[in-house]
Amino acid sequence: MKIVIVGAGAVGDDLARRVSLRESNVVVIELDHDRAVKAQEHLDCRVVEGNGVNPGFLEDVGMDNTDLFAAVTDSDETNIISSLTAHRLGARVKVARVRSPEYYRGDQLVFDGIDLAINPDIEAVRAMRKILWESAATDVHDFAGGRVRVVGAKVDDSAFVVGKTLQQVEKALGSRWALVITVVRNGETLIPRGDTVIQQGDQVYIAGARGAVDRALSYVHAPTDRLKNVMIVGAGTTGLELARDLTALGVNVKLIDDDEQRCRRASETLHHVLVLHGDGTDVDLLVSEGVASMDGFVAVDRNEEANMMACLLAHHHGVGKTVCQVDRPDYVPLLSQLGVDAAVSPRLSTADAIARFVKRGGVVSTHSLGFSGSEILQFRLDKRNKCLNKPLAKINFPRDAVIGAVLKRGQVVTPRGDTILQVGDEVVVFALPAGAAAVESFFSQGR
Amino acid sequence: MNLRGIGRVLGFLLLVTAGALLLPAAVDLYYGEGDWNVFVLAALGGAVAGAGLMWLGRRNPELRHREGFAIVSLGWIAVGVLGAVPFVGTGSIPNFTDAIFESISGFTTTGSTIMTDIEGVGASHHAVLFWRSLIQWLGGMGIVVLALAILPLLGVGGMQLFRAESPGPSPDRLSSRISATARLLWGVYVLITGLEVLLLWLVGGMSVFNAVCHAFTTMATGGFSTLDSSVGGFASPAVEWIIVVFMFLAGVNFSLHYVALTGRFRIYWKDDEFRFYTFVTLGASLLVFGVLLRSGLIQGYEANIRAAVFQVVSIGTTTGYGSADYALWPPFTHTVLLLLMAIGGCAGSTGGGIKMMRILLLMKHALAEMKKLVHPRAVITLWFNERAVTPALSTNVLGFFLLFMTVFVAGTLLLTLAGRDIVTAVGATAATLGNIGPGLGDVGPTCNFAFMSGAEKWLLVLMMLIGRLELYTVLVLLMPSTWRRV
Incomplete structure (x- = not known):
């Protein structure tokens, strides 16, 4: 299977790393020399320097035997033109990363010839909404049209299952329990057996029918109140989409951004959202806007470090659930140790x-x-x-x-x-x- | 300033009015009262003047921003003067100042009158009363909009003209072409007016003449009647209820009527301004009804409800018909009515006043300021009909309100300077600036403006024009920079 990836930025890099684990014929195209060199150093695949929009160049790379063509640069237009060119040259499956909503009609990209359009912001928003809505969950994965669900949750200090082996739990709860498929403890992922003892602070993943999983969750994590108030830091595309989404579900949303222009745009597109101009890590602002009484806190600012700080502050002031947008995998183990409930990465999604x-x-x-x-x-x-x-x-x-x-x-x-x-x-x-x-x-x- | 270009459009406005003058001539021929020659002569005079102006400006079609204001303001004055000619000519209003007052009061849909014996005039001059109602009807939807509908000749700058005349901060475009929009609006206007004529005639039992005259002045929210005691003179609950409904309709944005006529009736309730308008009308009716009932002035529940609703809708939509003498009602009702006078109808309706939309935006503005005290860092945008209000529009509304109040205070000051008592001065200014008609005190619902001095009448004429053209259009002409060549 031949896979061609255009763009060795954050997304292209991650994608190439993942597919090259299994596939041998992966080609990465990158325009920028430094990036290309860097990618060549740490990726186990072929990296060629060149313009992914140039038809002659693409022909040289070989499109007619390409099974998957993925254009994932930071520019929507480059990705679209590049995929359409690949389409003309006979690539089999074309995927483009397109962020601007203008290029979509409903869920569908307006251009024929592109098989899949990926909108990282929307993917991230979906993930965040699921996490916020499932009050106890840190991440939620649905399969088979939502009938099968795998949910991750952090074990509460007062949870029923603390200090018991999985065998004991199963015996005590019977059909009210579901299958634990993995336990993450201190950053290490293990496959549990019947004699594994659940400890406080473990992150357990429970699988099964949707209803059964939701029921089992209440023995792991005390159910929190219905989601009523959410504070979002960062009024970028993700922040705006999430705010719109939550408002439509009847949640009170406060949106904070430190850029006046973005605040103004946000207040002109979102009717029932309170938009605040200020720094998401400004404790005075957070406290005076009632961070303590929030059911959820989401940091989706451009700056990852600021997101983490904001989430830590929110956690410190007792917010029920904090969700942080981070793209650097190195930070993730830190987050759960520091008490941030969930991390979402548009790049990863x-x-x-x-x-x-x-x-x-x-x-x-x-x-x-x-x-x-x-x-x-x-x-x-x-x-x-x-x-x-x-x-x-x-x-x-x-x-x-x-x-x-x-x-x-x-x-x-x-x-x-x-x-x-x-x-x-x-x-x-x-x-x-x-x-x-x-x-x-x-x-x-x-x- | 392109004076010849202005002249060209003014000429066309005069031609349109001259054409309208032929209608009362026909009415007169039907009644055989010998006034037709006056109307035909006035029409001829207007046509000649209009054609001359058009000929002078034939090579200067280009119109810009400033010319738009000048055309609309001067056009209304020119048309007002032409409209006054038949009053003098037939001898029904011999005094020139009085005739101008009556004519401008008609075109601006104010409905203040200086006629002391309307029924007496009506007995021998049907055509004059018809003309009085007709000019209100023409002024209601706007003489310039009518001109745009008839002839798209105004072409360049059409939107400027449309905006300068249309009530409300931002007129809706029903079609991409201004002339088509104007035609649609006039079409809706004619349709609803026709419906009212039929109802007043067949259900209300009015004569055709009275039905037409009253339908004209209802839909224009004008308020001229053919009876001295206004609508109350018919002593018919059916007539009063029909008129209440149509006055209410006339106070609504006509773009909404158009959309509703295309089958989407829900549009009314989706409109923030319409909901606010309904709420204010119902609330004020309830207040007036309660106070009226307690005072025991009127016998019977239905009569109390009818009197309260009629007066609230009549004043609130700036029509100004009377079904009862509210001057005798408790003072509280006067305050409610005075507030309604200032608020007026919806934007894009034929009503006057500040307009519901502006009041609503002002209230939202005030609420936003309060919200800012609680959340000092909040970035707040005002919303209207599920859309963000641009900062430009909200400052425009604030400016309008300030200017309206300034003009209102200036008018009151000048009238008190002329020796009027404060209630009369406030009432007369509100009644003319808001294009309502009857005021309070000496100019109350059973009185008229005949007793005032010439200077006061000219002042009120100015108020009517400023009110109808929504301040900016007229006031901008007072700024010297408007008239500079560059």
């Missing part, structure tokens, strides 16, 4: 969305979990799979991976040792970085 589009043997959908490189994958089983018609206990499943849920004719089944997989079933699998490749080859065996 963009790469995620594109990677999800790269269909591999039987994979229906993938989600990356946090920044650890762990993934949740969804597979559909066809008749060539070797694991069919055997109880799960006997199929010799790869280490570093775990089956989270099985979908049999639309019914969600919690996998047990005696569950038997059949043709047409779908499975949702959690895999550590080391296990992902093994899981994929396991489910594509016999092809």
Whole structure:
């Protein structure tokens, strides 16, 4: 499979790193010399310097045998023209990163020939809305049209499950409980077993039918009040979209930005939002605007460090839930240790969305979990799979991976040792970085 | 200033008015009262003057911003003078100042009158009363808008003219062409007027003549009546209710009527200004009704409700009809009515006053200032009809309010200087500046303006023009820089 990526900026870099783990024929095109050199140094793929809009150059790179063409530079126009050129030259699947809403009609890009348009801001807004709405969750992943759900949550100090082994919890709660597929403790991701003891501050991921997961969540994290007041720092595209979204759901929103021009624009586009001109890390401002009584606090400013500081301040003043926009993976482990509830990265969600589009043997959908490189994958089983018609206990499943849920004719089944997989079933699998490749080859065996 | 270009458009306005003068001539021929020659002569005079002006300006079609104001202001004066000619000519109003007062009061849809014996004039001069109503009807939707509708010749600068005459801070464009917009507005206006004529005639039992005259002055929110005791003279609840409904409609933005006529009736309730207008009208009616009921002046619930609603709608929409002598009502009702006089109708309606939209924006402005005290760092934008109000528009509204109050105070001061008592001075200024008609005190609903001196009448004529053309259009002509060549 040949993959061509235009732009080695934050998104292109991340995308190239992820796809080059599995695919051998990945080409990155970058105009800027320094960036190209840097990308060549740390990426395990071919990097060529040149203009991704130039048809002659693209022809040299070879479009007619390209399976996936992704244009992810910072410029919408470059991405669009580049993808359209690739389309003309015969690339198979074209993906463009386009942020301006003007180029969209509904969810669809107005240009024919581009198969998928990714809007990182919108992706981030969706993720943030889910997190805010599921009061206890730190991240939420939906599969199979929302029937299967994987939710991450931080274990409360007074939660029912603290200090118990998973076996004990299962015994005590029975059907009110769901499957724990992974536990993140002190920045380390482990696959739990029956004797794993849940500790306070652990982040657990629970999988299963949507309702069951939501119910199980209440034993991990005390349910908080309905979302009523949210403060957002940063009136960029993401901040505006999130504010519009939450207001439509009936939430009171206060939006802070330190740029007067952006404040004015925000107040002219959002009717029922209180727009405040000031610094998101200004404690006086936050306190006088009642940060303490907020149910949610979201920092989506351009400056990542400022976002983190703002979230820490908000956490310190007792905000129920803080969400921070960060693109640098190095910061993420710090955030959860400092008490910030969730981190969302537009860059990661963009790469995620594109990677999800790269269909591999039987994979229906993938989600990356946090920044650890762990993934949740969804597979559909066809008749060539070797694991069919055997109880799960006997199929010799790869280490570093775990089956989270099985979908049999639309019914969600919690996998047990005696569950038997059949043709047409779908499975949702959690895999550590080391296990992902093994899981994929396991489910594509016999092809 | 392109004086010849101005002359060209003024000439066309005179031609339009001259054409209108032929209608009362026809009415006179029907009644056979021998006034037709006066109207035809006036029409001829107007036509000659108009054609001459158009000929002089034939090579200067280019109009810019400033000319727009000059054309509209001077045009209204020219048309007002031409409209006064039949009053003098037929001998029904022999005095020139009085005739001008009556004519301008008509075109500006004010409805203040100096006629002491309307029914007496009507007995032998039907055409004069018809003309009085017709000029209100023409002035209601606007003589310049009518000219734009008839002839798109005004072409360049059409929007300037339209804006200078239309009431409200920012007129809506119903079509991309100004002439088409003007035609649509006039079409809606004619349609609703026709409906009212039918209802007054068939349901209200009026004569056709009275039905037409009253429909003209209702839809224009003018208020001239063919009876000395105004609408009350018909002593018919049905007539009063019909007129209440149509006065209310006339006080609404006509763009809304147009949209509703295309089938989208929900547009009314979606409009912030319409909701505010309805709320203010209902609230004021309730207040007046309560006080009236307690005073025991009128017998019966229906009569009390009708009197209160009629007077509130009549004054609130700046029509100025009377169904009862509110001068005898408790003082509280006078305060309510005085406030309504200042507020007036909706933007884009035929009503006068400050306009509902401006009051609403002012209130939102005041609320925003209060919000700023609680949230000192807040960046607040005013919203109107789910749209952000530009800072330019909100300063325009603030400026308008300030100027309106200044003109109002100046008018009151000058009238008290002339020796009027304060209630009369305030009432007369409000009644003319707001284009209402009857005021308070000596110029109350059963009185008229005949007793005033010539200077006072000219002052009030100026007030009517300033009020109808919404201050800026007239006042900008008083600034020397408007007249400079560059």
